[in-house]
Each structure stands twice: as structure tokens, then as C-alpha cells.
Amino acid sequence: MGLMHKSVSTTTDQKVRNIKADIKTKGDLNPQEYYYDATIDHFTNHGAGSETYKMRYLVDETHFDKDNGPIIFYAGNEGDVWTFFDNSGFMTTTLAEEFGALVVFGEHRYYGTSMPFGDETFDRDNLKYLSVEQAQMDYVEFMINFKKEHGLEDRAVIVGGGSYGGMLSAWLRMKYPHVFQGALAASAPILFFDGYVSPNAYDDIATDDFRKVDAQCPVNIKAGFTQLESLREQKDTYQNISDIFNLCAVPSGVEEVQSLIDTLTDSLGTMAMVNYPYPTNFVEPLPAWPVTYSCEQ
Numbered sequence: 271m272g273l274m275h276k277s278v279s280t281t282t283d284q285k286v287r288n289i290k291a292d293i294k295t296k297g298d299l300n301p302q303e304y305y306y307d308a309t310i311d312h313f314t315n316h317g318a319g320s321e322t323y324k325m326r327y328l329v330d331e332t333h334f335d336k337d338n339g340p341i342i343f344y345a346g347n348e349g350d351v352w353t354f355f356d357n358s359g360f361m362t363t364t365l366a367e368e369f370g371a372l373v374v375f376g377e378h379r380y381y382g383t384s385m386p387f388g389d390e391t392f393d394r395d396n397l398k399y400l401s402v403e404q405a406q407m408d409y410v411e412f413m414i415n416f417k418k419e420h421g422l423e424d425r426a427v428i429v430g431g432g433s434y435g436g437m438l439s440a441w442l443r444m445k446y447p448h449v450f451q452g453a454l455a456a457s458a459p460i461l462f463f464d465g466y467v468s469p470n471a472y473d474d475i476a477t478d479d480f481r482k483v484d485a486q487c488p489v490n491i492k493a494g495f496t497q498l499e500s501l502r503e504q505k506d507t508y509q510n511i512s513d514i515f516n517l518c519a520v521p522s523g524v525e526e527v528q529s530l531i532d533t534l535t536d537s538l539g540t541m542a543m544v545n546y547p548y549p550t551n552f553v554e555p556l557p558a559w560p561v562t563y564s565c566e567q
Contacts, residue, residue: 334371480565
């Protein structure tokens with residue numbers, strides 16, 4: 271087929287550069303980076319007259335069966351698209367190889383280098399275009415254009431993603447079935463809104479991940495938090511807290527101890543969320559099965 275685009279690489283983030291170098295070193299995949307002129311406002315006057323922005327996307331043809339292969343499209347969510355590519359081996363390798371698929375990853379507007387207004391992207395007046403509906407239409411118009419440009423109109427498109435990206439995947443399949451013929455919505459809380467599920471559902475599931483490793487593990491974690499909270503206003507314990515958690519500086523007050531508690535809570539939830547059977551750097555560098563690793567320490 272040959273995807274004839276001008277490749278663009280403007281990312282300067284060190285983490286992304288490391289990801290690119292690592293992928294190149296491994297040599298089992300060969301994603302290429304491109305940009306698509308996406309409409310900023312899809313809905314005012316049906317997009318007529320709207321300015322466009324450069325939406326970044328990645329394409330990997332490694333396993334593509336050019337005669338019959340489908341398209342696997344990752345609906346990018348809140349992060350740099352290279353990070354998602356690097357941590358989605360089930361899509362980029364397992365499924366792509368099994369089905370002979372062309373792999374395409376889209377970057378969500380307002381993330382990575384896909385900035386609709388350049389340095390002014392996060393100005394208050396410009397944030398009104400950061401919405402689920404606008405992002406969905408980015409992907410709909412992009413995929414229609416991409417298939418037409420490369421003569422792939424007869425190929426099925428399976429959209430996938432995780433967490434918010436999984437929510438996007440499910441909604442894209444529901445709302446635009448003529449564009450996306452299937453969806454893989456991993457860890458996608460598509461009904462996680464007030465009135466539909468318990469507000470404690472996420473914490474309950476995360477806690478259960480630790481409980482499955484060792485029933486005593488969440489008990490110990492809770493006891494640790496209880497003790498830390500009891501020391502929050504005892505300034506004579508701050509040096510010990512700093513030593514135990516290897517902090518950069520001794521806490522100066524209650525707010526900094528609370529910030530530590532919040533960070534620990536978020537970190538434990540993140541470990542449950544990315545409790546993959548292989549090492550990842552999706553959020554921070556983590557070993558395989560980080561929940562198991564933490565409970566065993």
C-alpha cells in the first residue's frame with residue numbers, strides 16, 4: 271500500500287524520545303508519526319469555516335495484510351500518543367498479528383503535540399473545544415479521510431482504548447457504527463456517573479486487587495493510613511515521616527502531610543489500575559504485577 275505522508279517529529283519530551291529509541295532498538299514494530307488537519311470546531315455551522323489544527327497520529331504496518339487486513343484504531347485519551355502505543359501491546363502486536371491489521375493510533379486534542387491553539391491552547395476561552403463530542407468527531411472525520419486516502423474504504427475498523435479511551439471507543443461504536451465496526455473498551459467506566467454506580471466503586475475494586483494477592487495486604491495499608499493521619503498534626507513526628515518515606519524535605523505543616531497522604535492514595539490506586547503482567551512506564555516505571563510486588567515488600 272505505502273502510506274505516503276510527510277513524517278513529522280517535533281516531540282522534545284525526554285520520555286517520548288526514550289520510548290521511540292526503545293521501539294527502534296527492539297525492531298519488532300515500526301510506527302511512523304504523521305499529522306492530520308483536524309477541524310477545531312465541528313459543530314458551529316457543521317464545522318464550516320472552522321480553523322484546523324495538527325492532530326498527531328501513528329501508523330504501524332508491521333503485521334498488515336494489505337489485501338484483507340482490517341484497521342485497528344486506538345482512540346487516544348489524556349496523554350501523549352507515543353506513551354499509549356508503547357503500553358498497548360495487546361493491540362499493536364497480539365491482535366495486529368492475529369488479524370493482519372493495520373495499526374493506527376490517534377492523539378487526543380489538547381494532549382501531546384495536538385494543540386489546537388499552540389501556546390494559547392489552554393487559555394480559558396479556548397478550552398471550550400476540549401470536549402468528548404469534539405474529540406469523537408476528530409476521530410470520525412480522520413478515519414473516513416484516512417480510509418479514502420489509502421483506498422481502504424472496504425476495510426473494517428475496530429476501535430479500542432483503555433479507561434477514558436475505552437469510553438471513547440464504546441461511544442464511537444454506539445454513535446458512529448458506519449465508521450467503527452467493532453470496539454474494544456478496556457477498563458472503560460462508561461456508566462461511571464452520579465446516580466449509576468456507587469461513588470466508592472473505584473476504591474472498592476482497587477482494594478480488592480490488593481486483597482486478591484493477600485487478604486492482609488489491604489488491612490496493613492489501612493492501618494498505615496490510619497497511623498499517618500493520626501500524626502498529621504503532630505509536628506514532632508514530621509522528621510520520622512520524612513525519614514520513612516524518603517522525602518526531599520521535612521513536611522512544614524498539616525497541608526504537606528495531607529499532600530503525602532493524597533499522593534500515597536493515588537499511587538496505590540494507580541498500581542491497581544496498571545497491574546499489568548509485564549513491566550510498564552505508562553505512568554511511572556513499574557515492575558510486572560506491581561500490586562503483588564508492593565504487597566510482598
